[in-house]
Amino acid sequence: MLPFPSFLRGVAATGLLYAVAPSIAPAAYAQEAASLPPHCDNHDFMAKQQAFENGQPKTDVPVHICGRVIALSPKAKRTRSGWHGYFYVAVAPNISIRIVSGLDEMHAPAWPWVSKGDQVEVVGRYYFDSYRRQGIDWTHRGTGRSWPIPGYVIVNGTKYD
Numbered sequence: 071m072l073p074f075p076s077f078l079r080g081v082a083a084t085g086l087l088y089a090v091a092p093s094i095a096p097a098a099y100a101q102e103a104a105s106l107p108p109h110c111d112n113h114d115f116m117a118k119q120q121a122f123e124n125g126q127p128k129t130d131v132p133v134h135i136c137g138r139v140i141a142l143s144p145k146a147k148r149t150r151s152g153w154h155g156y157f158y159v160a161v162a163p164n165i166s167i168r169i170v171s172g173l174d175e176m177h178a179p180a181w182p183w184v185s186k187g188d189q190v191e192v193v194g195r196y197y198f199d200s201y202r203r204q205g206i207d208w209t210h211r212g213t214g215r216s217w218p219i220p221g222y223v224i225v226n227g228t229k230y231d
Contacts, residue, residue: 106219110136110191112161119167122198132219133206136191137161139184146173146181155181159190168205169194171223171230175210178230184223194221 107114115133122128142157152174158166169192173181184190195208195217209221211231222231 106132106193107134110134112136115161115167115196116165118196119198119204122204123201128198130195130197130217132193133196134191134193135159135161135167135206136189137166139186139188139190140166141186142182142184144182153181155184157182157184159192167196169209169223170205170207171209172207172212175212176223176230177211178223183230184225188225190226191224192221193219193223195219 115135137159146153155171194206198204208217211220
């Protein structure tokens with residue numbers, strides 16, 4: 071499981087890489103969408119995370135997590151796929167995950183719309199490239215050829231999608 075990064079204690083997360091893992095086959099989308107917990111389920115997420123760390127084939131999977139924001143990048147970053155905001159959510163003691171928000175796609179105010187200590191709920195696509203390169207993206211309402219499941223982020227009761 072991904073431990074709470076010690077370098078993030080009390081500081082903003084900056085400069086970390088992220089990449090999109092290979093997509094699941096289209097026939098599996100309905101099955102994957104059906105596996106999305108209807109409510110926040112950090113145990114489901116941690117089981118998927120542990121399976122990938124133990125060598126299970128790494129496919130993108132839908133997740134529904136919740137927790138407190140422990141760090142964020144205060145400035146949005148431009149990547150080849152647009153503007154993104156990044157923050158980390160504690161899903162269990164000493165376990166956190168990076169959230170990647172596609173700001174061009176979301177109905178949200180200017181970044182940052184999340185602060186350290188906020189309570190959040192996130193639906194999105196969990197990708198695992200390696201122990202140090204994993205996170206949850208597709209946290210917006212949009213869908214696409216590579217991911218047909220709409221996501222969202224709820225911050226202290228306010229939904230951004």
